Amino acid sequence: MHITHFTPLNALLGGVLIGIAASLLLWLNGRIAGISGIVGHVVIPWPPKESVWRLSFLFGLVAGAAIYYFFWGGAPLARTEFPGWLLALGGLLVGFGTSLGSGCTSGHGVCGLGRRSLRSLVATIVFLVVAILTTFVVRHIGGVYS
Amino acid sequence: MKRVLAAFFPGMIFGFGLAAAQMTNPLKVLGFLDLAGAWDPSLLFVLGGAVAVTLLAFRFILRQPTPIFDSRFYLPASQGIDRALLLGAAIFGVGWGISGYCPGPAIASLAAPTSETWVFLPALLVGTGLHRWRTFHSRSHTPT
Numbered sequence: 200m201h202i203t204h205f206t207p208l209n210a211l212l213g214g215v216l217i218g219i220a221a222s223l224l225l226w227l228n229g230r231i232a233g234i235s236g237i238v239g240h241v242v243i244p245w246p247p248k249e250s251v252w253r254l255s256f257l258f259g260l261v262a263g264a265a266i267y268y269f270f271w272g273g274a275p276l277a278r279t280e281f282p283g284w285l286l287a288l289g290g291l292l293v294g295f296g297t298s299l300g301s302g303c304t305s306g307h308g309v310c311g312l313g314r315r316s317l318r319s320l321v322a323t324i325v326f327l328v329v330a331i332l333t334t335f336v337v338r339h340i341g342g343v344y345s
Numbered sequence: 346m347k348r349v350l351a352a353f354f355p356g357m358i359f360g361f362g363l364a365a366a367q368m369t370n371p372l373k374v375l376g377f378l379d380l381a382g383a384w385d386p387s388l389l390f391v392l393g394g395a396v397a398v399t400l401l402a403f404r405f406i407l408r409q410p411t412p413i414f415d416s417r418f419y420l421p422a423s424q425g426i427d428r429a430l431l432l433g434a435a436i437f438g439v440g441w442g443i444s445g446y447c448p449g450p451a452i453a454s455l456a457a458p459t460s461e462t463w464v465f466l467p468a469l470l471v472g473t474g475l476h477r478w479r480t481f482h483s484r485s486h487t488p489t
Contacts, residue, residue, distance in 0.1 A: 204385070205385050205386060205387055206366075206367065206387050207386075207387065207390050209365055209366055209367065209387075210366045210367075210387040210388070210389075210390035210391045210394070211390045211391075211393070211394045212362075212365060212366070212394070213362040213363065213364075213365040213366025213367075213368065213391055213394070214362065214366060214390060214391035214392060214393060214394025214395040214397075214398075215362075215394040215395065215397070215398055216358050216359070216361060216362030216365065217358075217359055217362040217363065217366075217391065217394070217395040217398075218394060218395035218396065218397065218398025218399045218402070219358060219362075219398055219402075220355040220356070220357075220358035220359035220362060221355070221359070221395070221398075221399050222398060222399055222402035222403065222406060223351075223354065223355040223358065224351075224352065224355040224356075225402075225403060225406050225407075225412065225418070226402070226406045226409075226412060226413060227348075227351035227352075227355070227412060227413045227414050228348055228351050228352055228412055228413075228414055228415055229411070229412030229414075229415040229417055229418040229419050230352070230415075230419050231419065231420065231421065232355060232359060234447075234448040234449040234452065235448040235473070238448055238452065238469070238470070238473055239473050239476075239477050242470055242473050242474045242477055243474060243477045243478065243481065245481075251348075251349055252348050252349055252351075252352040253352070255349045255350070255352040255353045255356065256352040256353065256355065256356035256359075257356060257452055258353060258356065259352065259353040259354060259355065259356020259357035259358075259359070259360060260356040260357070260359055260360035260363075260449065260452050260453050261360060261452065261453060261455045261456045262353075262356075262357050262360065262456070263356065263357035263358060263359060263360025263361035263362070263363075263364070263453075263456075264360040264361065264363060264364040264369055264453040264454075264456035264457070265360075265456035265457070266357070266360075266361055267360075267361050267364035267365055268364060268456055268457050271365075273364070273367065273370075274364075274369075274456070274457030275367075275369055275370035275371065275372070275373075275454075275457075275459070276459060277459035277460045277461045278371070278372070278461065281461070283464050285443055285444070286443075286444055286461060286464045286465050286468070287464050287465070287468040288440070288443060288468075289440045289441070289443040289444030289446065289465065289468070290440065290444065290446070290451070290464065290465040290466065290467070290468025290469040290471075290472060291440070291468045291469075291471060291472040291475075292436050292437065292439050292440025292443070292472060293437055293440035293441060293444065293446065293447060293448065293451070293469055293472060294440075294448075294468065294469040294470060294471060294472020294473035294474070294475070294476070295433075295436060295440075295472035295473070295475055295476045296432075296433050296434065296435070296436030296437030296438070296439070296440055296472075297433065297437045297447075297448060297473070298433070298472070298473045298476035298477055298480075299429050299432060299433030299436065299476050300429065300430050300431075300432070300433020300434040300435075300436070300437055301421065301424075301429070301430065301433065303437060303447050303448050303449070304392075304441075304447045304448075304449065305359075305447075305448070305449050307434070308392055308395075308396070309392070309395040309396060309399055310399060310403075312396045312399070312400070313396055313398075313399025313400050313402070313403040314399075314403055314407075314420070315400075316421075316423075317426070318423070318424065318425065318426055318430060321426050321430065321431070321434075322430055322431075322433075322434040323434075325431060325434035325435055325438060326434040326435070326437050326438035326441060327438070328438070329434070329435045329437075329438025329439055329442065330378050330438040330439070330441040330442035331378050331379075331380055331442065332438075332442065333378075333438060333439045333441075333442025333443055334375055334378035334379045334442040334443075335379070335380070335381055336442075337442065337443055338375075338379055338381075338382065339381055339382075
């Protein structure tokens with residue numbers, strides 16, 4: 200069974216930290232913490248000099264999660280029954296879609312909404328609604344859970 | 346070097362926050378997206394907490410003449426709401442709704458990689474590369 204528990208305090212605290220992180224990057228380096236954009240410039244590193252801070256941010260991202268798991272645990276386990284082809288399809292669509300739409304949950308969601316960008320608000324509503332519909336189809340019509 | 350460190354630390358706080366909020370767990374994310382299941386509103390609190398901070402802080406930061414370690418702010422040029430934005434967001438939504446991963450958690454999963462990491466992450470990079478390569482290609486061949 201998939202049992203998830205509502206964890207409002209951890210969620211709020213984690214969210215505030217994410218907001219602080221995005222604000223720090225803008226304040227110090229003048230950059231938007233949009234992770235899909237950062238990944239995009241690392242995948243095709245042109246101009247090369249522009250990839251250095253991005254790689255550094257991504258290393259930090261992994262290090263931060265590692266520090267949390269080291270002290271508090273809770274690293275997620277792999278879902279045993281989840282079909283690999285669906286995971287691969289999901290990855291392809293997330294990569295292509297965020298690149299085409301110029302942003303993901305961090306770039307449009309956290310930073311774009313913070314900048315009061317109408318474009319980002321529209322993008323956030325679209326990907327949230329589409330994701331909710333997709334999850335419904337996968338779980339309740341397709342019967343794929345864990 | 347300052348700029349490189351000034352990117353590492355925000356990255357670290359970001360990754361720590363994602364893990365603390367359990368957003369690195371796709372089942373937690375899907376628990377939010379699955380309105381018809383045992384709904385878990387946690388993700389809304391994560392996004393709400395983050396946006397509450399950026400709404401306040403960005404206003405103050407963008408009033409400064411320059412960032413601390415650079416000569417200007419690099420903000421996306423306003424392009425309006427176009428087909429690419431809507432189609433891209435929709436395609437991303439399908440991938441996110443299928444898998445429970447968006448790009449941040451997918452990268453952060455390298456902190457404790459599972460078999461899922463080695464399937465999802467390469468696919469994410471290929472998907473990103475396909476689109477980036479396509480735009481690069483069309484830019485270098487069509488006069489603007």
